[in-house]
Amino acid sequence: MKLPSTAHTRQPWRIHEFTRDFRLEDVWSFRTPGAGPEDFPEMLAAMLQGGFAPRNLPTRFLFAVRWRLGRLLGWDRDGEGLSTRVRPLRERLPAELAGTAVELPAGSPFTSMYELPDEAAREIANGTVHAVMHLGWAQGANGEYELRMAVLVKPNGPFGRFYMAFIAPFRHLVVYPALTRAWERAWRERDAGLSPRR
Template sequence: MRWKLGALLGWDGSGAGLGSRVQPLRDRLPDDLRATAGDAGFDGSPFSPVYELPDESVRELANKTVHTLMHLGWAPTGDGDHELRMAVLLKPNGRFGRLYMALIAPFRYLVVYPALTRQWERAWRDRALLLPNTVTTASRSE
């Protein structure tokens, strides 16, 4: 719903995003880490890859409302298994961005972040089944 609204109101135009208003973090990384990111948009997500390692990934997004980084990583659980954890760092873009983020905060925490985490966990587990030498939660158990 957010992406449809952003397109309708012009919040996500190319002039407000990465490479125009905001220098991508990926451009500031060492070559070896930058090379791990793969192709942008492979998953239909509006987030651009920054880097991707076997047990963590960082994605970036910039538009008229915010500049944000999403970090996903496998963390050990108490029973020796692992679970996917997500951290989102964001910087609102001006007064409008701060107001917008304040208005949608409950929706982000109750709906968006849990849904993103589930989506990425499924994708990461599916990828692990397809790619040899990829760390999975089963192989990470101690």
């Protein structure tokens, strides 16, 4: 479910210290019935076990188109990424925070910045944007704990701003609803010994 920006900005998360020059693009929530304040690591583990990214046909098609365009137009060349076009945010972190970064699954386009008991951040950079996916654990309006995802971006010039505006409908109508189904199902099935459907 889409949330207002304040659902992210009013939380006392560490990410705010390092992304003041980024724009908050989206805030989305994922229901985790029965979760408590200490269950964020369990949610992250469930997401990884479920494959993290949804595998339904529309989402696979959109990502296939995106990666194909990236190859054709050079958006994903080595010179457009972290440590080349942009300085990784992880380099801004104090040592005790940078030391909590985890190894992400092979093939992930993201790099881990840090992982704490109630939040985690991953970053990515290419020819269009430098972006952060922030995952946080917060108490919702109904008193239950839920996962919140925020997307923070620094577009690469006018084209980057156009790109983010162009893909907004696809994010909101296809990608985020698919993520919602996949991640909420991963939470429900984490202890059931089921193979999460995608």
